[in-house]
Each structure stands twice: as C-alpha cells, then as structure tokens.
Amino acid sequence: MYSGINISQTDARPMYLQILEQIRARVAAGDWPPGRELPSIRALAAALNVSVITIKRAYLDLENEGVIVTRHGKGSFVADVNGLAGELQDARLEAHLTEVATLGRQLGLSEEDLAARLRRALKDLDKK
Amino acid sequence: MNIVIRKLIAKELYVNRWFIAGGAFSGAASVLIATLGKGGFNIGALTWLTTIIATGVMMALYGIMNERKEHALQFVLSLPLSIAGYVRAKMIGLTASFLVVWAVSCAAALLLVFVKDSVPDGLAVYLVLLCVFMLANFAVVLCGAMQARTEALNSAVIVVTNMGVSIFMFTVGPLPGIQKNMWAATPVWNSTFWTVLGCELAVMVLAFTLPFLLAARRRDFL
Amino acid sequence: MNGKHIEMHGVRKNYRFFTLDDLNLELEPGQILGFVGPNGAGKSTTLRLVMGMIAPDAGEIRVLGHAIPAEQAIAKRDVGFVSADMRLLPHATLGWHMQFMKSIYPEWDGGYATTLVKRFNLRPEQNARSLSLGEHVKASLLLALARRPRLLILDEPTTGLDPVARHEVISEFMDVLRDERRSILFSSHNTVDVERISDSITFIDRGRIVESSNKEDFLDRWRRIQVQLPPGAMLPELPNIVGRVTDGQFVTLTTNQYSEGMRALVGPHVRDIQRMTLEEIFVANVMHHREARGQ
Numbered sequence: 001m002y003s004g005i006n007i008s009q010t011d012a013r014p015m016y017l018q019i020l021e022q023i024r025a026r027v028a029a030g031d032w033p034p035g036r037e038l039p040s041i042r043a044l045a046a047a048l049n050v051s052v053i054t055i056k057r058a059y060l061d062l063e064n065e066g067v068i069v070t071r072h073g074k075g076s077f078v079a080d081v082n083g084l085a086g087e088l089q090d091a092r093l094e095a096h097l098t099e100v101a102t103l104g105r106q107l108g109l110s111e112e113d114l115a116a117r118l119r120r121a122l123k124d125l126d127k128k
Numbered sequence: 129m130n131i132v133i134r135k136l137i138a139k140e141l142y143v144n145r146w147f148i149a150g151g152a153f154s155g156a157a158s159v160l161i162a163t164l165g166k167g168g169f170n171i172g173a174l175t176w177l178t179t180i181i182a183t184g185v186m187m188a189l190y191g192i193m194n195e196r197k198e199h200a201l202q203f204v205l206s207l208p209l210s211i212a213g214y215v216r217a218k219m220i221g222l223t224a225s226f227l228v229v230w231a232v233s234c235a236a237a238l239l240l241v242f243v244k245d246s247v248p249d250g251l252a253v254y255l256v257l258l259c260v261f262m263l264a265n266f267a268v269v270l271c272g273a274m275q276a277r278t279e280a281l282n283s284a285v286i287v288v289t290n291m292g293v294s295i296f297m298f299t300v301g302p303l304p305g306i307q308k309n310m311w312a313a314t315p316v317w318n319s320t321f322w323t324v325l326g327c328e329l330a331v332m333v334l335a336f337t338l339p340f341l342l343a344a345r346r347r348d349f350l
Numbered sequence: 351m352n353g354k355h356i357e358m359h360g361v362r363k364n365y366r367f368f369t370l371d372d373l374n375l376e377l378e379p380g381q382i383l384g385f386v387g388p389n390g391a392g393k394s395t396t397l398r399l400v401m402g403m404i405a406p407d408a409g410e411i412r413v414l415g416h417a418i419p420a421e422q423a424i425a426k427r428d429v430g431f432v433s434a435d436m437r438l439l440p441h442a443t444l445g446w447h448m449q450f451m452k453s454i455y456p457e458w459d460g461g462y463a464t465t466l467v468k469r470f471n472l473r474p475e476q477n478a479r480s481l482s483l484g485e486h487v488k489a490s491l492l493l494a495l496a497r498r499p500r501l502l503i504l505d506e507p508t509t510g511l512d513p514v515a516r517h518e519v520i521s522e523f524m525d526v527l528r529d530e531r532r533s534i535l536f537s538s539h540n541t542v543d544v545e546r547i548s549d550s551i552t553f554i555d556r557g558r559i560v561e562s563s564n565k566e567d568f569l570d571r572w573r574r575i576q577v578q579l580p581p582g583a584m585l586p587e588l589p590n591i592v593g594r595v596t597d598g599q600f601v602t603l604t605t606n607q608y609s610e611g612m613r614a615l616v617g618p619h620v621r622d623i624q625r626m627t628l629e630e631i632f633v634a635n636v637m638h639h640r641e642a643r644g645q
Contacts, residue, residue, distance in 0.1 A: 350404055
C-alpha cells in the first residue's frame, strides 16, 4: 500500500515535504479517495524507514492544508470535501502558471508570445 | 539466587566441561598409575599434583581473563544483573568447576592411601593437608584473577602460587609433627595437623570472600 | 508507565586523559534518539554509563525509572544492549546463546528469533568464534531484538554491515517503533541513517554535549547562504552566523538559526540558500563549538 511512496535522501527537498507531496498527488489523482483512511503515523514510519517525527510533520501540514482530517483516537482520513481532488489540481495549475509567467518575463517574452507558446503546447498534447 | 546468576553458573560449568572431564580423568588416572610400583608412584604423584594445580590455574585465569579479552564481558554485563551479581556468578561457577576435579582427584588419592596396603595410612594426614592447600591455592588464584586488571598482575599471581606448592612441600613436610608420623601405619591427627589445617582454611576463606568485598564493590567494570 | 526511558543530569566521568562532563540526555518512550560524535568523543562511555557498566563521578542517571547503577539489575530486564565491539561467549554457538536468552528472559519470542536468523543470514550452529564482525553485530542484534525489550541501547549497530544487511537492520529498528511504548538510543557515525530515522539528535564532541534537538528542527535551522559581493559591496551585520568562508567575491555563510526573514536581511547579493545534510550540520556544529571553547 505504501511501498509506492519513496523518500530520496539525495533530493534537495526535505523528507517531510516529499511525503507530503506524494500523498497530496495521490489524493489529487483520486487514488486516495475522500474518506479513505491513511496509514497510522507509526505504521507509515515503519514502512518507509523514516522517523516518526517526519511523518507527524507531513500529516500535520496536510491537515492544515485541509487535505486530510485527523480524528483523535481514530486515525487520519482523506478529507471528505467535494472536489478536493479538483481543488488540489487547480492549486498545482496556479503554481505552474506563476512559474511560467515569471520565466516568460525573465526571457523577455510578451503576453502574445506566451499565449502562442501555450496554444502550441495544447496542440501538441492533442496530437498525442 | 536469581535465574540469571544460576544460568551463568550453569554456563560456567558448560563452558569448562572439557577441562572438568579431562582434569577429573587425569586425576583419577594418576592415582591408578601411582599403584604401579615405586616408579609408578612418583610419576603418578607428579601428574596428580600437576593436574590439580594446572586445572585450577587454567580455569581461574582462562575463565576470567578470556571473557575480558574476548569482549564477551560486555555481553554478560548487559544481562539483568549487578556487578556484584556477576562476581558472585563467576566465583561460584569457577569454584564449582574446579571442585569437581579436586574432589575426584583427592578422593581417589585418599582411597589409594586407605585401600592399598603398600601405602601407609599415616600418609593420609599429609595428603589431607596437601589437598586443602591446593584448594586454598585455587582460591588465591581466583581472587587474584578477579581483582587483577592487567595480564602482568595475573602472571605474578600464577608464579607466586606455583611457588607456593614447593614451599608447602618443603615447609609442611619437614614439620616435626608431620614428618614423624608420615609413614606410620595409622593416621595421627595431632595438633600440628590441626594448626596447619586451620591456617589453610583461614587463607581459603579470606581468598574466597575478598572478591565479594572488593571486586563486587567496584564501580567500573570495563 | 509514562516516564522517560532515559534521564541523565549533570553526569561527569573523569579519566586520566579524558573527561566526560555536564552530560544531559533524555529519551522519551516512542522515540529514536541518534547520538552522533567523532571518534573518542565519549559516545561509548556514555552508553556504558547508561548501562551501569561504569559509574559516574557526579550526576544522576535513571533508566526506565530506575536509578543507575544501583538498580541496574532490575532496569536491564527490559533493556537490550548491543555494541559493535561486543562479542558473544566464545566456544558457544549462536543457537546456544538463543537458548540462554530464552531461559533468562520470559518475553523471548522464539518465532521472531527464527525469522531474524533467516533475515540476517545467520546459522544457529555457527560457533561464536567463527563469526565475522558483521555477523557478530547481527547476532547480537538478534539476541537483543527477539526479547522485544522496551528500551534498546545500541553502540554503532551498523558496523561491518553491507548495505543490504544495514537496510534489514534499520527496518527492524523502525518496526520496534510501531509500539509507542518502546524507544531506541543509538550512536552512529552513519549520519545518513541517523538523519533518516532519528526523532531527536544529540551531538557530542570531546566529552561534552554540543547540541540536542529534534531532527526536523536541526534541518530547518541550518543553512548555507551563498553570496556574491561585487567589488565595493558589503554584507550587513547578520545574526547567528556560525561560519564564513570567503573566496574572492564569493562568500559562503553558515547559519544555525535560519528563518525566512534572513533572505531579505542578507540583501540583493544572495545567489543561493541551501539546506544542509546532517553530516554537514554536524561538522559545522562541532567546528563552531570547538572555536567557541578556544580549541
């Protein structure tokens, strides 16, 4: 169940962030549907060979983001909010768009240039 | 006595099993050889002495120093016992191991004295003193090994106690109270005998108790 | 029992050429504490003090609530100890040792022991004398783990282990922590492992605790700040800079109290702000403290 989650110690990003993002990705993709129970903190720690404190931090941040809900004594569950997956995907899109805008500016591209590049990318995607 | 100490004593006997078997066999065999004429008696007596002393020294030294050298001491100390408990287990275990060899050898020798007609029963007095002496000797070696932190000190203990046997033979043997009656037909348990015996027992008791007062109180065992 | 598993306060131990001083250490149940330090720093001495094998010259030690060394016999019923330089009893087999432990500890889990024998690639008929260093470490770990003790004290437990064996061993340690009533204190040179599985970390150098904190906190607070100063430019006064290396225009600062506000503080010449691995933090920390103590 959790063997698909991987921590790379050569990755520049901190371990808790890697875990957080991989869980978020699964929720966004719908693999972990709303209401599904997450592995307990200690169980995930043992499965990934990562310290309990790191898992705790990831779960805490996920809860603050509203991705999961922790019910005291019962465990953690994927938040049962309609369209959560969609929301997460949307947040990802926003983040990417901001990056595109920043890079576009740095390269000195105009709004029209950027829009043309986006159209081309969509066309390439449709071809596949 | 708690289970850990009991198990450690059993472990001591198990680990020393070949020493015990070999020593007991050698001691008994030496007595047998001693029955074969005058030459046999001398050879037998010598091997008998060597067996008991060597077994005692080897058990005491090997049993204590080797554990230390082979870093097995940490393993034992990680068990649920105190330093005093460890000393107790070691002392009892090693003494028990030696006692088997000693008891078999001495019993065989005494049997020889009383059963064989060619050997005068008066010799039993000297023999008893010699046997108790070797037990006291073992106690001293054990005490020294328990206390000694270096191999050098240990070697010194061995040398001194080995000399002790010679000293015993040259001082106790010629004592008038003993010499006079050594080859008598019946054993003479006179005051000289009791005095020497008393001294030997005193040394033995002291040597056996000292580790419990000193080594067991040690706060650093590594 | 909710008390701490290990408490050391103000512990001191004097040797002729070395003194362990002002040692404070705490281990909560459910935690793994990584104990990191250079060779000769006093890690082994500290662990032996905890086990009652040597007695402190000052200070207090409590293990599982019991005073050490006075009540060590009771405390050690529930403590497993493995040291890389520890050896099993010579002339006895691993199987004999397993029987021995089973007879002493009622909590011995024979099934788990058998599993570990296979997992660690050992054979019960092996004589202790014939075990390699790595096999010895694995055998000692097996004997400690199969008792399922509440507290495990491990001195360089991955010594002599190949990467596969190390992975197996680390997995067993993490399995221990599935139970929040159990804990582990381990000393290691392997900062990669320590960084990964420790909940809290204590650095020791030359007989003194350099710093103790939880792992995430360490990794959050330490940064390398790469700055490029054009000629004539100056860096502002910055707080909490514990290291500074200048190479022409390029300056590398090391800070142990990083916060997001620092980026702005440093000014426009920042090239990069990098997180540090535990190894880098450890070295920087020790260097900084040696400097501070005039060494």
